[in-house]
Amino acid sequence: xxxxxxxxxAMVAIGDELLSxxxxxxxxxxxxxxxxxxxxxxxEVRIVSDDEAAIVEAVNDLRARNKYVFTSGxxxxxHDDITANSIAAAFGLxxxxxxxxxxxxxxxYDKAGEELTASRRRMARIxxxxxxxxxxxxxxxxxxxxxxxxxxxxPGIFANMLSDIDPLIERGVKLNSVTIRGAIKESEIxxxxxxxxxxxxxxxxxxxxxxxxxxxxxxxxxxxxxxxxEQAVLETLAKKVADLMRAVGADP
Amino acid sequence: xxxxxxxxxAMVAIGDELLSxxxxxxxxxxxxxxxxxxxxxxxEVRIVSDDEAAIVEAVNDLRARNKYVFTSGxxxxxHDDITANSIAAAFGLxxxxxxxxxxxxxxxYDKAGEELTASRRRMARIxxxxxxxxxxxxxxxxxxxxxxxxxxxxPGIFANMLSDIDPLIERGVKLNSVTIRGAIKESEIxxxxxxxxxxxxxxxxxxxxxxxxxxxxxxxxxxxxxxxxEQAVLETLAKKVADLMRAVGADP
Numbered sequence: 440x441x442x443x444x445x446x447x448x449a450m451v452a453i454g455d456e457l458l459s460x461x462x463x464x465x466x467x468x469x470x471x472x473x474x475x476x477x478x479x480x481x482x483e484v485r486i487v488s489d490d491e492a493a494i495v496e497a498v499n500d501l502r503a504r505n506k507y508v509f510t511s512g513x514x515x516x517x518h519d520d521i522t523a524n525s526i527a528a529a530f531g532l533x534x535x536x537x538x539x540x541x542x543x544x545x546x547x548y549d550k551a552g553e554e555l556t557a558s559r560r561r562m563a564r565i566x567x568x569x570x571x572x573x574x575x576x577x578x579x580x581x582x583x584x585x586x587x588x589x590x591x592x593x594p595g596i597f598a599n600m601l602s603d604i605d606p607l608i609e610r611g612v613k614l615n616s617v618t619i620r621g622a623i624k625e626s627e628i629x630x631x632x633x634x635x636x637x638x639x640x641x642x643x644x645x646x647x648x649x650x651x652x653x654x655x656x657x658x659x660x661x662x663x664x665x666x667x668x669e670q671a672v673l674e675t676l677a678k679k680v681a682d683l684m685r686a687v688g689a690d691p
Numbered sequence: 692x693x694x695x696x697x698x699x700x701a702m703v704a705i706g707d708e709l710l711s712x713x714x715x716x717x718x719x720x721x722x723x724x725x726x727x728x729x730x731x732x733x734x735e736v737r738i739v740s741d742d743e744a745a746i747v748e749a750v751n752d753l754r755a756r757n758k759y760v761f762t763s764g765x766x767x768x769x770h771d772d773i774t775a776n777s778i779a780a781a782f783g784l785x786x787x788x789x790x791x792x793x794x795x796x797x798x799x800y801d802k803a804g805e806e807l808t809a810s811r812r813r814m815a816r817i818x819x820x821x822x823x824x825x826x827x828x829x830x831x832x833x834x835x836x837x838x839x840x841x842x843x844x845x846p847g848i849f850a851n852m853l854s855d856i857d858p859l860i861e862r863g864v865k866l867n868s869v870t871i872r873g874a875i876k877e878s879e880i881x882x883x884x885x886x887x888x889x890x891x892x893x894x895x896x897x898x899x900x901x902x903x904x905x906x907x908x909x910x911x912x913x914x915x916x917x918x919x920x921e922q923a924v925l926e927t928l929a930k931k932v933a934d935l936m937r938a939v940g941a942d943p
Binding site: 455456457458459460461462463464465467468471472473474475480481482483484485486487488489493497515516517518519556557558559561562593616625626627629630632633636643644645646647648649664666 | 707708709710711712713714715716717719720723724725726727732733734735736737738739740741745749767768769770771808809810811813814845868877878879881882884885888895896897898899900901916918
């Protein structure tokens with residue numbers, strides 16, 4: 440799909456719990472779908488630990504070659520929340536307690552009848568020059584620094600912050616996709632698919648073996664996914680893929 | 692946990708479908724838990740697209756600084772399966788059809804009464820000098836090249852290949868962990884946790900807000916996870932964390 444001007448994005452998911460197997464990340468999948476519907480390509484994701492050097496390297500690598508970088512995790516009130524400091528370090532900026540962020544937190548804790556303790560004030564520490572990202576779930580803000588969007592790891596808050604930054608994200612050419620499923624092995628249509636891909640270098644044709652349902656039974660099959668900007672072209676190709684599948688006995 | 696000699700590993704999950712949001716990866720989570728039980732630290736994961744340059748960069752970055760690198764995806768029979776070629780390129784090696792791999796595939800397709808077509812033979816292309824990884828699910832092998840383990844993306848096959856390579860993985864000091872849950876906000880115990888972490892730099896103390904169940908109701912709470920080699924030390928610390936939670940009204 441080299442001909443289309445694409446908008447590129449990357450993600451850094453931060454947290455020891457993702458690398459130890461304690462937590463199965465969901466934010467990557469959420470962001471991937473969210474960007475796809477906006478015509479933005481997620482080009483790479485890195486999962487790194489709660490380690491400043493690791494965060495700095497990942498963010499600096501990725502912000503240099505993507506229009507947007509999104510991070511998740513590590514912006515809470517506890518000692519293991521080091522993302523804000525690490526982002527400041529990545530940009531070579533100071534990080535200080537910001538009045539507008541303190542005011543937001545104060546408002547939330549006042550409403551809850553709780554105290555804005557020192558730990559909670561940690562969440563108002565924001566690298567110099569960043570804009571805040573609203574958090575309508577629990578108050579503590581994320582922030583945007585140049586092209587880097589720093590957001591929470593808790594899935595409900597991550598999703599809420601995406602809504603807040605939505606107006607800031609440029610839309611690309613939205614890719615449509617069609618999926619053709621058949622109860623075959625992908626190797627049975629591999630040559631046909633390769634020829635179709637060669638004829639249509641502007642499209643992305645993927646072949647994914649997996650489980651599917653047929654007559655209420657779970658059987659092995661393959662899903663062929665074709666992605667491209669023009670739905671009519673995709674539908675023509677989908678018919679050809681279905682023909683490939685029928686030629687080897689499937690009922691796609 | 693700087694004092695312990697740790698065995699470091701990384702993962703490269705390969706596939707456009709993971710970055711478009713079509714597929715939610717499960718192999719990362721699987722590998723993370725598998726390594727943890729073997730005392731091996733997963734230090735970083737990268738998710739990259741079906742793109743040779745991206746695969747080469749990720750594999751070369753990570754194999755230089757980890758004892759092991761594991762890849763998933765892109766070793767099937769279709770045109771979008773470019774992992775074997777990309778690994779050969781990363782190492783600057785030739786890739787050829789290997790007799791032992793052809794023999795394995797021939798055996799599987801003979802048994803199924805099917806033909807070893809040209810597309811299927813693609814799966815016998817292995818970089819020079821690699822050892823094969825058995826695939827007891829569908830035949831087509833993975834391979835090991837130096838410290839890089841190249842495995843399938845289909846979760847059942849990925850898991851099966853892990854069993855095959857298990858004897859090759861050195862065991863590290865296995866970390867135990869204890870988890871203490873309480874129906875509190877993590878900010879309420881943040882200062883206490885920070886002090887415990889400062890007293891025990893040899894342990895990793897993580898604080899994770901999330902949903903928990905209490906009296907059959909789903910409520911917000913926090914899980915504190917302490918990881919370290921000695922169970923007795925963890926249990927002492929767990930009592931201290933429970934005390935922190937009780938001091939703010941929880942019943943951990």
